[in-house]
Amino acid sequence: MVITARQADVTVITLIPNRSANGRQLKLFFLPLAAISLLIATFWTFMGAWVVLPFAGLEVGLLAFILHRVWLFNQRQQQITLKRDTIAIDDDEPAFASNCLLQRSETRLSIANSPAAEVDEVCLFDTAHRVELGGFLNNSDKQLVVTELKGEGLPVFLYVRADSSM
Incomplete structure (x- = not known):
């Protein structure tokens, strides 16, 4: 612009x-994805597949990092x-x-x-x-x-x- x-x-x-999403919209995108991913990983952890939990945490952390970089670029x-x-x-x-x-x-x-x-x-x-x-x-x-x-x-x-x- x-x-x-x-x-x-x-x-x-x-x-x-040009911004397709502001900071609030990025958070609204991130939070449901993170919650669903961690909910599924927690379920599988209780079912005995505990090795899923660290990878879900890595996935959520990587998504948070990428969205933060997008937000910085948009500023x-x-x-x-x-x-x-x-x-x-x-x-x-x-x-x-x-x-x-x-x-x-x-x-x-x-x-x-x-x-x-x-x-x-x-x-x-x-x-x-x-x-x-x-x-x-x-x-x-x-x-x-x-x-x-x-x-x-x-x-x-x-x-x-x-x-x-x-």
Whole structure:
């Protein structure tokens, strides 16, 4: 999802992954599955097949871990603040939380296309930095980001990637 806010000479573009489920919905998905799995494992434990219980616990633990990672990914957000002289990029991904400040006069927009997608990769770069924008976005949202940044007057470099499947 791409959200753009403009005030005077400042434009803020916020990039957020498309979310099919929020945290509450993930819990409502997890709890019944975990309860059923542990209920069945407990039944078989009382029937004498005690070796089932650790594997059920492993299954529930793995499901909890995967759903937690999905939730963390869905919380990711990138914010691009375009001012008259600077472009600030704030990325709050837990593993790679970073802030980058680019000089607007030296900043270029790089768009990589591949045969499989209209927009494969969108980057902002200057002489010292290269930052990928919205790696978690779908193609239509990446195209929207490109449109917004072109509208801000950034110079564009377009290149086509060779198809790697051949």
